[in-house]
Amino acid sequence: MSSGIPLVSGKYWGNALDISPSFSTDGIVYVGLTNGGVFTTYRLAKAAETTVSLIIGSTTMTVNGIAQPPLDAAPMIMGGRTLVPIRAIVEAIGGTVAFDGKDGKGRVDIMLGIHTLSLWIGKPGALLDGTTVQIDTANANVTPIIQTSRTYLPFRFVGESLGCEVGWDPATRTVTLTYRP
Numbered sequence: 001m002s003s004g005i006p007l008v009s010g011k012y013w014g015n016a017l018d019i020s021p022s023f024s025t026d027g028i029v030y031v032g033l034t035n036g037g038v039f040t041t042y043r044l045a046k047a048a049e050t051t052v053s054l055i056i057g058s059t060t061m062t063v064n065g066i067a068q069p070p071l072d073a074a075p076m077i078m079g080g081r082t083l084v085p086i087r088a089i090v091e092a093i094g095g096t097v098a099f100d101g102k103d104g105k106g107r108v109d110i111m112l113g114i115h116t117l118s119l120w121i122g123k124p125g126a127l128l129d130g131t132t133v134q135i136d137t138a139n140a141n142v143t144p145i146i147q148t149s150r151t152y153l154p155f156r157f158v159g160e161s162l163g164c165e166v167g168w169d170p171a172t173r174t175v176t177l178t179y180r181p
Contacts, residue, residue, distance in 0.1 A: 049180040050093045054084065056173040063092045073150040075175065081142050082168070082175055083152035086110065093179040095162065099151060108144060108151060112162045113181060119144045119153060128161050 053062045056077055059070040073085040086108070087097045095112030106121030118127040124140045126133050135157045136142035144153045159166040159177045167176040 049178055051176055051178045052089050052092050053174055053176045054089070056082065056175070061088060061092070068092070073148065073152075075155065076152070078145075079139060079141055081136065081139070082155040083145065084155045084158075084175070085150045086153045086158060089177060090158075090162075093164070093177070094181070106144075106146065106151070108153065110158065110162065112179070115162050117158065117161050119158075121146055121151070126157070126161070133161075 051064055053065075054060070054071075054075050056075050059072070059074050061068045061071055068088070071085055071088055075082060075084040077083070090097050090110055090112060093112065095110060098109045100107045100109070105123075108119045108121075110117040110119075115129055116127075117129075119135070120126075121144050124135050124143050126135055134140070135144075135154055142154050142157075144151060146152070155175055155177070156166045162179070165176075165178040165180075167178070168174075169176075
């Protein structure tokens with residue numbers, strides 16, 4: 001939150017306001033303004049892009065540089081691949097996640113924009129927009145897993161399948177996902 005930012009339009013010319021930006025799950029930016037104890041929220045615009053950043057081993061997540069509530073599970077690396085608890089990430093870029101564990105196989109369905117991605121716990125294959133694909137052609141051991149009651153999915157595969165740009169900074173052990181609707 002930035003404090004003391006002067007508003008340069010409207011009836012509050014010259015008054016200092018507290019500004020609190022936030023992002024909805026549909027990518028729309030909201031700004032809350034506090035002036036004299038009155039809090040008002042304004043809908044600004046849909047973000048041109050949304051970038052989510054996570055640090056391996058940390059429950060910290062940022063969306064467009066703004067810290068979010070802590071994740072309930074931290075991203076991890078297994079077999080040289082980054083696995084993440086995907087729900088908060090997908091919802092931050094405007095998508096939806098559904099988990100169906102009734103059939104004993106554990107299926108995760110992810111929808112974002114025009115893409116639908118289905119993955120099964122322990123299975124190296126997935127269904128992307130109706131087409132069967134391999135999660136990792138170089139390593140058939142890369143599969144979705146459940147650990148400590150959390151479902152972890154391969155970060156790069158999910159991000160790129162949904163049309164996102166995926167980044168990795170080895171110096172900070174940070175993964176990024178950028179979605180441009």
